[in-house]
Amino acid sequence: MPVTLSACPAHADRTAPTPENLTYSLTLPSTLTSPAMARAATRTLLAAHGLRDILDAALQAIAELTATACQFTASPEIYVSLRYREDALRLxxxxxxxxxTNAxxxxxxxxxRRAALRLLACVTRTCGGDWGFGPAREPGGxxxxxxxxxxxxxxxxxxxPGPVSPR
Structure with missing residues (x-):
């Protein structure tokens, strides 16, 4: 029986982008241009994953989140995550x-911070979603x-039009 050896195994999962596999993370500079960069990336990613029906709300939400992060951070970078889980986009x-430490x-x-996120609150309320902020659980706080x-x-x-049902 011949034995076949391969130094580089083929990647088995070549799935096209779908809402269910939307999972992205970005590290952006904490500059005035980052909200525009986050909007551009979000526009491209949602279109590629078939989520154009929620694009307007997502663009407003990501802009508010990144602008506020840039306003409050002391670091030269902010971190952004986009995920689609359980029929919802999570930003x-x-x-x-x-x-x-002082109360x-x-x-x-x-x-x-809550005042800076007023528009985000309006968008998520209109969409029946949720928003908030709190301490980061990741190392570095x-x-x-x-x-x-x-x-x-x-x-x-x-x-x-709402989600398109698979046939």
Whole structure:
């Protein structure tokens, strides 16, 4: 029986982009141009994964998250994550701003961040989604901000046709 050896195994999964395999992470500079870069990347990724029906809400949400992360971080970079799970787009932005130990300073800082995310709150409420912020669980700390946009209600709220059913 002949034995076949291969130094480089073939990659078995050559699946085309679908909503279910949308999983991306970006590290962006904490500059004024990062929200535009995040919007451009989000536009391209959602189109490639067949999620054009929620594009408008997603673009507004990612812009708000990245602009706020850039405003609050002391680091030269921010981190952004886009995932599609359980029929919802999940957007997360991390910045290096730690929670303050002084309760009054912490409350003032949280109020300032909440005010900076007013538009995000409106978008997610309109879409039947969720948003928030809190301490990052990752090493190095900082702050984690997120928005969840359910596909069906987001598409309905923004005039899209809704998800296309597979045949």
């Amino acid at each position: 997360i932005a991390y910045d290096s701003h730690p929670r303050h 009054r300073v912490a409350a003032a800082c949280e109020a300032r 900082g702050t984690r901000m997120w928005a969840t946009l359910p596909r069906t209600s987001t598409a309905s709220a923004y005039g899209g």
